[in-house]
Amino acid sequence: MKTRTRFAPSPTGSPHIGNIRTAVFDYLFARHSGGDFILRVEDTDRTRYVESSLSDMMKGLRWMGMDWDEGPGAGGDCGPYFQSERLDLYHKYAKQLLEEGRAYYCFCTKERLEDLRAKQAAAKLPPGYDRACRDLTPEEQEEKRRENPSPVIRFKMKREGETSFTDAVRGEVSFRNELEDDFIIIKADGFPTYHFANVVDDHLMGITHVIRGEEWISSAPKHLQLYEAFGWTPPVWVHPPLILDERGKKLSKRSDTATAFMSYIEEGYLPEAMLNFMATMGWSSGEDRKLFSKEELIEKFTLEGIANHPAIFDLMKLRDLNGEYIRMKTDEELKELIKPYMQAAGLVPGGPSEEDEEYLLQVAALIKDRIVTLSEAPALTGFFYRDPDEYEPKGVKHFQKEEFPAVAELLLERLGSVEDWTLENVESAVRSVAETLELKPAQVIHPARMAVTGRTWGPGLFEILHLVGKTAVLRRIKAAMCFKAEQI
């Protein structure tokens, strides 16, 4: 049988790391098995619907190179792929359960339910529905329906025995049936609940492996009994561990770690780094290796490699990975990657000239070993475009050395007389200053770097001077001398 997995997000907010990581596993496993990866939209909660949610979700998947075989924008034979468009189907199956006595109308009001829960809490009893409507006679139902014309439909869970299943990552898991609730399958508004729509759709869409976060494991009995009631063969259950935030809690908007997936795109993480990172959180190939291309992940991904304990999101590791992938880029590629950020910062014009492009290419080459996320580009390269408007405080000491005036003067003279502004000539001019003044090269280089970049760190000084150009270099050294003078 062909493997079919699905990513079934609920469009109730912007995608977060946990969502996408599940999608990564679904995708990798489908591709590894030569199967299908399906995108289904679980839009059954009309109160929480968020317009941009689905488009962000799709954008995120595409960005990481995870294409889906069926679903919005891809078509497929099992549509529609929006649950809100499949209401007839759910009603049909709910009706079947009703007729077979596996489900019943429940007329209890939300108020009664809340009251019930409060009482149970007060009595330190486990919360749950008391099955008040489970065995209503037809007459009683008619009567109740007059008071509450829009009842919900509940599923009759078994009262005895156990429901167990084999989870691909956890092995045997079982739950006692007496502890399970008669859960709602159709809400008062006629929409199905997750549990019901999910099972019906997974079956109808031929899903063979349900890969979903661990938070679903405790509702598996509900799903299992539904499959049983319908006489359907359940899929293989796979519950990968959750990704926790830096405090060890389930990722949420409260977490310090940015959980919003889109923010990583904006910050300039590379899709290959992100995919590599997400795939290796809670999954391991068993090798001593950290870099995996998409193709390698597909080749190596197996359910057996999935861990069974939660993982904490480690931003430092993501950053490291991103740096690695950036260093693998050619100068030209990096140039194109940082261009939008440079333009947004006003450093590079919207329609760059050929010189602009060439200059940016050289800038890109010089920062490649230092940049971690693309959005850092403007901050890292500002001095290639603009005179420093301030000096890094801890570097100002270089201006305060007693030899500084002499160094600056001579730098101005020697650099000023360089006719052909090549890297070699610039370097020898700077070194000659040190020699003449009988100083160590560093004693000239540090103040020069401060004067020209305003910073104590960055690419090699000679490369900087060479790229920034003679005019600007001389101007900046003079500015530093003025700055020094003002200090006194």
Add this chain to the structure above:
RNA sequence: GGCCCUAUAGUGCAGCGGUUAACACACAUCCCUUUCACGGAUGAGGCAGGAGUUCGAUUCUCCUUGGGGCUGCCA
């Protein structure tokens, strides 16, 4: 509270009865070097605790403790 899952360095993970407990990130020191990075080398740091099973437990079982999840007409 109840139920379920889970436990190897700070973090991610390897291990699948016998290992000097591997690797990566982070950290420290050193080398390279004009700084910062990159690169290279070295180092510190771990099997939560307790019972079993076994000739032998990180590995199997149980308990304790810790962590997480679920407990909605949300998913």
